Amino acid sequence: MKGDAKLQSDSPLESVSEDRLGYGSFADQLAETIISRTPSDGYTIGIYGPWGSGKSTILNFVGEEIEKRDVEITTVKFNPWWFTGQADLIEKFLTQLGASLESDSDMTNIRENLTKLSGALSTLPLNAFTGVPADQLVGTAHQLLDEEPGSVNEIKQEIESDLRELDGTIVVVIDDIDRLNPQETLQMFQIIKSIANFPNVTYLLAFDRSVVVDALEEEGNIKDGYLYLDKIIQLPLHIPTQRSEALESLFLDSLKSISEEHRVDTERWSVLLHQGLLPMLDTPRDVIRLSNTVSVMSATIGTEVDFVDLVGLEALRVFYNDVYQEIRSTPQRFVGYRSSGYRRNEDPDEYVDILPNEEEEKEAVQSIMTTLFPNVSDNLNNKFSSYDNWNKKRAQRRICHRDRFPVYFRLDIPEGELATPEIGTILSIATDYNELESELRELLDEPGREQATKASTFFRRLPERMDEIPDQGKKNFIRAIFELGDKMVSCQPLNAQVNEVRHLTLLVETLIGELDEDEIELLKSAISEGNSPYLSSWCLKRYLRDLEEEDSETYSRKPEWISKTQIEELKPAVIESISTAAGNDKLVDIPSLRKPLGIWVEFGDTDAPQEWVDDLTESDEGLVKFIHKMSGITIVNMSQPVFYLDPKWLYDYIERDTLEERLESIDTEEIEMANEVIERYETAVEMIENGKDPSTTENWIFGDRLN
Structure with a gap:
C-alpha cells in the first residue's frame, strides 16, 4: 500500500465535475x-x-x-x-x-x-x-x-x-x-x-x-x-439505479492505491469480483465501506495474505458479518480440503445455517466462500479433491491453509468486537466467579456484534480459547451462562439472525464436555442457582426431544452424557428456576413464556402454574401481556419478525368464553399492544374456522396465498 494513501470519505460530492455514477x-x-x-x-x-x-x-x-x-x-x-x-x-x-x-x-x-x-x-x-x-x-x-x-x-x-x-x-x-x-x-x-x-x-x-x-x-x-x-x-x-459497471469502475479505482503491492490471481479475482463482490455493492457508500476496510487491513497484514482472499473475506465482514464470524470461530468447517479418505461416510457440510435465504444473496456469499475455500466447494458439490502439494497454499498465503488462516484475523477489531487483550483479561479472572460475573454484567450494557451485546460476543469467542480455561473457570462460565442467559436473549432484537439461546445451549454442552466430573450435577446446580428459566427450559426440551429422536437415522445431537435417568434428575432444577422467577414477578418478562410454562405444568405436579396465570391475567394489562408472551415468533427474509398464535395455547389456562368476553371489554387505547394482540387472536380463530392450522407459521407469513 502506498504510504500516502488515505481512506475515502463518504461525504456527499459537491460538484457535478466529480460525478462518476x-x-x-x-x-x-x-x-x-x-x-x-x-x-x-x-x-x-x-x-x-x-x-x-x-x-x-x-x-x-x-x-x-x-x-x-x-x-x-x-x-x-x-x-x-x-x-x-x-x-x-x-x-x-x-x-x-x-x-x-x-x-x-x-x-x-x-x-x-x-x-x-x-x-x-x-x-x-x-x-x-x-x-x-x-x-x-x-x-x-x-x-x-x-x-x-x-x-x-x-x-x-x-x-x-x-x-x-x-x-x-x-x-x-x-x-x-x-x-x-x-x-x-x-x-x-x-x-x-x-x-x-x-x-x-x-x-x-x-x-x-x-x-x-x-x-x-x-x-x-x-x-x-x-x-x-x-x-x-x-x-x-x-434515484437512478447505478449501473453495475459504474460501481465496478468506482470500486476498482478505489483499490488502485493498494493493489500494486499484491500479486493477483486474475482468474480467481474475476470470479470473486463479478460473482461475489459486485452483487453486494448497491450504493456508492457500499463501495467506500468495502474499499476502506480493505485498505486498512492491507496496511496491517497485506504482506502476509493473499489479496483476493483478503478482499473476499472483508466483503463478508462488511456485508454478511454472521458468515464472517462463523468462518472466524469455526475454521475447521472451511480450511483444508475434502480428500478421498476424509469423512467419506459423513454427509458434506452444506452451510445452510449461515447462507442467506434470498437466492441472489446466497449465490454471492456462496461464490466468495468457494473462491476462498476449496473445502467449501468440495462440500457444496459433494466431491473429493486431491492436492499433491497442499503446502503451496501456505506459500501462496491462502486463507484456506490452516497455518495461514489465523493471520487474516490477527488485528481485526471491528466495532462491537472484543480485542484479544479484553478476552484475555476476562479469562484471567475466570476462576473467581464474583469477579467474572461482574465483568460479564458490564458487557451486557455494551453493544456487540450482530445486534447482540458484548457479553454475547464474548461467549461466541469462548470456544476459540477453550484450551486456556482451567476447569474451575469452565464451571464458572457454565454458572454465569445460566445467570445471565435470559438477559442476553432478551437484549437481542426480534429480527436478530443469530439464535442466542441455541448458541448458549451448545456452549454449555461444550464446556461440560471438557470436564471430568458429574456433568448432570454441574448442570443442575447452575440451573437452580441461576436466573434463566427460559434458557433452562430450552435445554430441557432439547434433551427430551433428542431422547425421543435417538433411534432415528438423523439423530446426532444429544450429548453422550445425557441419559433418560439424568434428564429426570434435571427436571426439578428447571422447575425450581421457573417457580423462583414466578415468585419474584420476573417470569412474564422472560423472552418466551409458552415453553417454560408448559414444563412447569407438565413436571411441576402442583396448581402453582394455573394460580400464577390467574393472578397475572386478573388485570386487562396482564391478560394482554400473557397472550403476547404465549405467542410464537418467526423471522421472514432474515429481518422481519412475525408473531403467530394458536388459541389452544391459551385455552389450557383460560376458558375460551371467558377469554373472549375479557378481550371484548378491554380498553385498547389504554393498554399497550392491546389492538395488536387482540387482532392476532382473532386472526388465529379465523384460521381455525377456515380449516387452517394457526400453529403453522406459513399460514401467518403467506396468509391467503396458501392453498
Whole structure:
C-alpha cells in the first residue's frame, strides 16, 4: 500500500465535475424542471433512495445546476437533523427560512413576517399535532390557525400575498428527514403541508421512503403511510439505479492505491469480483465501506495474505458479518480440503445455517466462500479433491491453509468486537466467579456484534480459547451462562439472525464436555442457582426431544452424557428456576413464556402454574401481556419478525368464553399492544374456522396465498 494513501470519505460530492455514477444528468433535468415547470402556487418534489445511495450528492448537484442558470431563484437549505432533540422544528425552520432570504425590498416584509409567524406559532400547542392521526393533521393545523384570534392567520396571509408578487422562486432543499425520530418526521411534513405551504416556494426533499413511511405510520397512527405521503409529494422521483459497471469502475479505482503491492490471481479475482463482490455493492457508500476496510487491513497484514482472499473475506465482514464470524470461530468447517479418505461416510457440510435465504444473496456469499475455500466447494458439490502439494497454499498465503488462516484475523477489531487483550483479561479472572460475573454484567450494557451485546460476543469467542480455561473457570462460565442467559436473549432484537439461546445451549454442552466430573450435577446446580428459566427450559426440551429422536437415522445431537435417568434428575432444577422467577414477578418478562410454562405444568405436579396465570391475567394489562408472551415468533427474509398464535395455547389456562368476553371489554387505547394482540387472536380463530392450522407459521407469513 502506498504510504500516502488515505481512506475515502463518504461525504456527499459537491460538484457535478466529480460525478462518476451518472447523477449529473439526473440533476440537470431536475434543475430544469424546478426552473421551468413547477407551478407558482407551491410544489413539493421528493427524491427517494436508501441510505448511502447519493441523495445528498444529487441535492448538491441540483443546487449547482440552478446556480449556472441566469434565473431568479433563491435556494434555502435546511437540515432538520441538525436540530433533532432540540427546539420545535417549526420555529427552527421558519427562522432559518427567513434568515436565508436576501435583505432587499422584495424580501424584507417576508423576512419580518416569517419572524412574526414563528413567534406567534410558538404560543400554539403545536406539539399536540403529533398525537393526532396523520390523515387529520392538515385539518387540525388549519383549525388551530383559524381559532387563533387575528395575528397568526393575518401574518400567514401577508406572507402568501408577498410571495405571490415575488419575481422568482424560492427553492427549499431539505435533507436527512429519514434521520429524524418518528415524532420529528411527522412534524416536518406538518410544516411542509400545513404551516409553510407558501406560493412560489418549491420544496425539494430527499429521504429513504420506507423509513419515512414507517415513521409516519408509527407516529401518525395511519394504516397506509405510502398513500399519505403521496398526498404530500407531488413529484416523486427515485434515484437512478447505478449501473453495475459504474460501481465496478468506482470500486476498482478505489483499490488502485493498494493493489500494486499484491500479486493477483486474475482468474480467481474475476470470479470473486463479478460473482461475489459486485452483487453486494448497491450504493456508492457500499463501495467506500468495502474499499476502506480493505485498505486498512492491507496496511496491517497485506504482506502476509493473499489479496483476493483478503478482499473476499472483508466483503463478508462488511456485508454478511454472521458468515464472517462463523468462518472466524469455526475454521475447521472451511480450511483444508475434502480428500478421498476424509469423512467419506459423513454427509458434506452444506452451510445452510449461515447462507442467506434470498437466492441472489446466497449465490454471492456462496461464490466468495468457494473462491476462498476449496473445502467449501468440495462440500457444496459433494466431491473429493486431491492436492499433491497442499503446502503451496501456505506459500501462496491462502486463507484456506490452516497455518495461514489465523493471520487474516490477527488485528481485526471491528466495532462491537472484543480485542484479544479484553478476552484475555476476562479469562484471567475466570476462576473467581464474583469477579467474572461482574465483568460479564458490564458487557451486557455494551453493544456487540450482530445486534447482540458484548457479553454475547464474548461467549461466541469462548470456544476459540477453550484450551486456556482451567476447569474451575469452565464451571464458572457454565454458572454465569445460566445467570445471565435470559438477559442476553432478551437484549437481542426480534429480527436478530443469530439464535442466542441455541448458541448458549451448545456452549454449555461444550464446556461440560471438557470436564471430568458429574456433568448432570454441574448442570443442575447452575440451573437452580441461576436466573434463566427460559434458557433452562430450552435445554430441557432439547434433551427430551433428542431422547425421543435417538433411534432415528438423523439423530446426532444429544450429548453422550445425557441419559433418560439424568434428564429426570434435571427436571426439578428447571422447575425450581421457573417457580423462583414466578415468585419474584420476573417470569412474564422472560423472552418466551409458552415453553417454560408448559414444563412447569407438565413436571411441576402442583396448581402453582394455573394460580400464577390467574393472578397475572386478573388485570386487562396482564391478560394482554400473557397472550403476547404465549405467542410464537418467526423471522421472514432474515429481518422481519412475525408473531403467530394458536388459541389452544391459551385455552389450557383460560376458558375460551371467558377469554373472549375479557378481550371484548378491554380498553385498547389504554393498554399497550392491546389492538395488536387482540387482532392476532382473532386472526388465529379465523384460521381455525377456515380449516387452517394457526400453529403453522406459513399460514401467518403467506396468509391467503396458501392453498
